[in-house]
Amino acid sequence: MDEEAGISENESDDQVQRKSYYKNVLLLAYQSCGVVYGDLSISPLYVFSSAFSGRLHLYERGTFALYSLLCRHASLNLLPDEQDADEELSTYYGDGHSSETVGGSPLKRFLDKHKRWRTGLLLAVLFGACMVIGDGVLTPAISVLSSISGLHVRAKDLPDGTVLVIACLVLVGLFTLQHCGTHRVAFMFAPIIIVWLLSIAAIGLYNIIRWNPRIWHALSPVYMFDFFRETGKDGWISLGGVLLCVTGAEAMFADVGHFTSSSIRLAFSCVIYPCLVLQYMGQAAFLSKHFSDIPKSFYDSIPEPIFWPIFTVATLAAIVASQAVISATFSIIMQCHALGYFPRVKIIHTSSWIYGQVYIPEINWILMMLCLATTIGFHDTTLIGNAYGIACITVMFVTTCLMALVIVFVWRKSFIFAVIFLLFFGLIEALYLSSSITKVAQGGWAPLVLSVIFVGIMYVWHYGMQHKYLFELQNKVSMKWILTLGPNLGIVRVPGMGLIYTELASGVPPIFSHFVTNLPAFHQILVFICVKYVSVPYVSPEERYLIGRIGPKAYRMYRCIVRYGYKDVHRDEENNFENQLVMSIAEFIRMEVEETQTGSSSEGPWAVHPSGRTCTTMVMSETEDGDLTNTECSSKSVTTSGFHQQLGIGWRVRFELSEAAMTINPEVKEELRELVEAKEAGLTYIMGHAYIKAMKSSSFIKKLAIDIVFSFLRKNCRRPAVALNIPHMSLIEVGMIYYV
DSSP states (O other): OHHHHHHHHHHHHHHHHHHHHHHHHHHHHHHHHHHHHHHHHHHGTTTTHHHTGGGGGOOHHHHHHHHHHHHHHOOOOOOSSOGGGGGSSSSSSSSOOOOOOSSSSSHHHHHHHHHHHHHHHHHHHHHHHHHHHHHHHHHHHHHHHHHHHTHHHTTTOOOHHHHHHHHHHHHHHHHGGGGHHHHHHHHHHHHHHHHHHHHHHHHHHHHHHHOOGGGGGGTTHHHHHHHHHHHHHHHHHHHHHGGGGGGGGHHHHHHHGGGGGHHHHHHHHIHHHHHHHHHHHHOOOOOOOGGGGGGGHHHSSOOGGGHHHHHHHHHHHHHHHHHHHHHHHHHHHHHHHHHSSSSOOOOOOOOOOTTTTTEEEHHHHHHHHHHHHHHHHOOOOOHHHHHHHHHHHHHHHHHHHHHHHHHHHHHOOOOOHHHHHHHHHHHHHHHHHHHHHHTTIIHHHHHHHHHHHHHHHHHHHHHHHHHHHHHHHTTTHHHHHHHHTTTTTEEEEEEEEEEEOOSOSSSBBBHHHHHHHHHEEEEEEEEEEEEEEEEESOGGGGSSSEEESOOOOGOOOOEEEEEEEETTOOHHHHTHHHHHHHHHHHHHHHHHHHHHHHHHOOOHHHHHEESSSHHHHHHEEEEEGGGGGTSSSSSSSEOOSSTTOOBBBTEEEEEOOOOOGGGHHHHHHHHHHHHHHHHEEEEEEEEEEEEOOOOTTTHHHHHHHIIIIIHHHHSSSSOOOTTTTTOGGEEEEEEEEOOO
C-alpha cells in the first residue's frame, strides 16, 4: 500500500509539473502575441502599397547569439587569450552539441592564419546587429504612420501635417511605456494584437467571399512564375516590397530570450499564420476588382460600418508592432554589452522569472529621437518601407551566412552540407537583397547610415578594450617580483579583505604594483577578482566561481574568476556575492588539502578549481544583531556586518567553521580562521582607473580612435564600479595611464 501510495504521489507530482509547464507555455504564447508578433501582424497595412509602388502599378537567435557560438567552438574571438578558465565549463549549453573547439578543419586553419578575415567576420556581425537597431528605429515609424494615414480615407479634408503630428505623439507615448518592462507591456498589448488578428482575418474572409472566391488558386507556385515572366525587371524590383510581409521575423530570434521557443511556435501556428494568410488573400481579392486602390488598399477594403473601429484597433496594433523590435534591440545590445562590443549602459531586468526581459533607458530615448527624426524627415511610408526592407533582409542574410558557419564549427556537419544550405537560402535572400539595394536612393540609405555609425561606435569600443587588455597582459606583474616582497609583500598587512578587480584571468595586473608602491599598507587577505562574461547564454551557479591561489600559502592571495553568460542576471544584492566568495575560497582551501594528500594535483600554485558546491568546512547562517554575544565572536564563530552583508533590518550573516573543519590540518584551520576574521574586519574594493592613450608613434587613425572616440565613450558610459554595484564608500580607485 505504501509503495502504491508513493507511486500515486509521484504521478500526482508529475501531473502538477506538466500542468504548470503547459500553463506557462500558454501564458507566454499569449504574451508573445503582443511582443514578438506585433511587427509581423501589422504588415498588411503597407505590403501591397510598397510592392506596387514602382511601374507595376500599371500592371532572425540573433546574429550575436550565433557569433558567440562560433567564438566558443571555433575560437574566432579577436582577443589573443580566450582565458583557459572557460574550458572548465560543462560541455552542454542547451543546444545539444559539445563545446569542444574544432581543431583540424581547413576552414578553421584558414581563419586562424588570416586575422583580417576574422576581423571582417566581426564587422559583418556588428553590421547585422546594427541593422536590428535600425529596425528599432524604422518599425515604429512605418507602423504608426501607416495606421494613422488611414484618416485620409474618411477624413480627406484634414489640414496638412495633422497625420504627422498625431504619429509623433503616439511614438512618444510608446517609448515612454517601455520602462514598465516587457512583462507588463505584453499583458497590455497582447489583447490588442489578438483582436487585430481576428479582425483582419474576418475582413479577409469577407473580401474573399465578396470579390473573388477563386483567389485561393493563387497559392499555387505556378502563378509566381507567371508573374515574373510577365513583369520581368519590374517584378524583380517589387520583391523589395513583398519582403515587408515577413518583416519582424528577423527580430524574432532576438525576442526568444524574452519568451520560450515552445510558446513562440504555438502562437505562430495556431493564431498568427492563419490570420495573416486570410488577410493577404482577402486584400488580393479586393485588388483584383479595384486595382486603382493600391495605395490605400487595406483601408479601402474595410466595409463602411466597421471602418472606425478597425482604424482604432489598427492604430493600437501599430503601437504594439513596434514593441517586438524595440524588445529585440534591447536584447541584442545587452548581448553586445556582455561580450564587450558595446559601451557600458544601464541594463534593467524587468522580470524576475524571464531573465531575457530587459530595459535600457539610454537606448530607449536614443531610439525615440531617431524614430521621430525618421518620421518627420521622410513622412512617407513608401520611403520608410524602402529603408525598412533593406534593414530586414540584411539581418536575414547575415544570419544565414553565420548559420552556415555554425553548421561546420558547432554542428560538425560536412562542409558540403553547409554550402548547400548557404546556396539554397542565401540565393533566395540575395535575390530580395538585390531588389532592395536598387531603392537605396529612395530612402534605403537611412539604415545604412545608422548601421555605419553604430558599427563605428561598437568597433572602436571593442578596439580600445582589446588594446587595454593587451596592455595589462603584456605588463602584468611577474611572480618573481611578488616573491621578492616576502610574505608581508614588503608592507604592513592590515586587517580586512581586499578585492582587486581585474580583467586578467591569469597573472597579477599592473595596478597591483602601482598600488603597493603608493600605499604603505595592504589587507591581510587579497583576492584578485575577474568578472568575465563568456560566450554562452548561461553559466550554472555550480560553475559560477573559479578559485585559485597566487603565490605561497603564507601570502594569503587568491584568485576568483566569476563567470556569467551573456544572458545571465548579475545582481549582487540577491546573489550575495561577497558571502558566496568567502564560502568558495573556504571550499577551495579544503579541496587543495585533499588533492595534496592524494597527490592528484599537479597544477601548482596557479591551480584553478570549480566552486559553488556545498561547502563542508564552513557554514553560513542568519542571526539578529541582538542575538550575538562576545563569546560567540570567537575564532570559531565570526559574524559579518556592513553594507553588502545586510540581509534585512536587524539581520546579519554569521560564518562558522563546521565540525569537519575542526579535524583538519591546524595550518589549514588557521588559514580558514584568518579568512573569516578578514571578512569580519571589512571589505575594500580596489579597481584600476585607466586612462588610455595612443602612443606618439601611432598613426593618425589610431590616435583619432583611441584619444578622441574611445576616450569620449569611456567618459560618457557607466563606470565599472557602478555596473558591478560596488559601494562607493568602500571603493579605492588606482589611476594609471596606458599607452597602447
